[in-house]
Amino acid sequence: MAGSCCSRGLPLKGMAILLGIIIFGSGIGEGDLIPGKKILEVRKKIKHLKSSAVRRLQSEDGDIIDCIDIYKQPAFDHPALRNHTIQMAPSYDPNIEEATAKANRLQNQDSSMSLASRLWQKSGSCHYGRKKPSSYPPLTRINEDIGSNLQQSNRSVAILLTEGYSYSGVKGDIQVWNPHVESDDEYSTSQVSLKSGPYYDFESVEAGWAVNPSVYGDRKTRLFVYWTADASKKTGCFDLTCPGFVQTSSEIALGAAIYPLSVPSGLPYQITLFIFKDPNTGNWWVQYGEKTNLGYWPPDLFASLRGNAETAQWGGEVYSSKLERPPHTRTAMGNGQFPDYISGDSGCIKRMRVRENSLVLKFPEWVSTYLDEYRCYNAEYIGDYIEDPEFYYGGPGQNPLCP
Secondary structure, eight states: OTTOBOTTSOBGGGOEEEEEOOOOOTTOOHHHHSOHHHHHHHHHHHHHHHHHOSEEEEOTTSOEEEEEEGGGSGGGGSGGGTTOOOOOSOSSOSOOOOSSSOOOOOHHHHHHHHHTTHHHHTTOOOOOOOOOOSOOOOOOOOOSOHHHHSOOTTEEEEEEEEEEEEESEEEEEEEOOOOOOOSTTOEEEEEEEEEESOGGGOEEEEEEEEEOHHHHSSOOOEEEEEEESSTTSSSOEETTSSTTOEEOOSSSOTTOBOOSOOOTTSOOOEEEEEEEEOTTTOOEEEEETTTEEEEEEOGGGOSGGGSOEEEEEEEEEEEOSSOSSSSOOOOOBTTSSOOOTTTOOSEEEEEEEEEOSSSOEEOOSOOEEEESOTTTSEEEEEOSSSSSOEEEEEBOSSBTTBO
């Protein structure tokens, strides 16, 4: 596509891409998170990125962002992508009319989605990413036997899932909170995801929000994408912190802090995320807020996900080494409250959709909830007496029933 133009008429060669040079917050420094050899590797990478920068921005919340040429983004350091041709936009509009007429967005949802990117856009516009720590825990594994093999060490989930078909897309409106995260090496996320493969070697693509001090250096709620091709043993990472995800948008910042946030008894702010497969290229695209395509994972990164996914999931996840035995972590899921569909004051995902063999979005034919620790984090699926099913989840972690 050299010499061509992107969808907004900007010359492709002229676009800049922001690669995150993370400024650790809350007094956390590189030495606290990254052991010696990896510190040198990270600093070398940062130095290289800085030398390639054509512009530097600072967002209102303090993030420092360096802009580099789109062809110098980390994705192309992956051996499978050395000769990759950038796809600047999906080959079709993924928001084909849904099989139901119940998809009108709430007015406050629109405002929350637009505000989520304004903090850094006031300082300029280009692409954004963040460096990764030396290691991070794998995400939830999936297996055909839902009852016994979904649980993974150091991981607690409360999810809604569907399987039994071949899935080429997953979508949801995720209410945005800022849950308490007790320790710097723990995290809490809410996301939509597509997965394939056995639990010990699954492949996954995910998008949502996270409070993750070990990746972002603070406890702000931030937008993320994530992938792995081997249950996170050797592949995969958040955002652009390793080769893999190809970013194309200069409007939305991966890893950016999300504002405004939901508060108890206040307005329920939410973000809409849609992961879908381009039927012509096989790329797994991530769309934010119904209209902004952030970028994609090329199929060359995967084996099982070269085709469609085996399962689609919605919900929350907590990572901690202090699970399943006392004293349990106080890291919260959702907003720290157990599911509350009456007041809505808990983690919540609405307008859940999948795309199966056709390009039509619809609610799944079959869904099931799954929990690791129901006394610590719980989930409730509401499918009756309402226009569109809703999923509520979350919890405080340690409490009298979860000592």
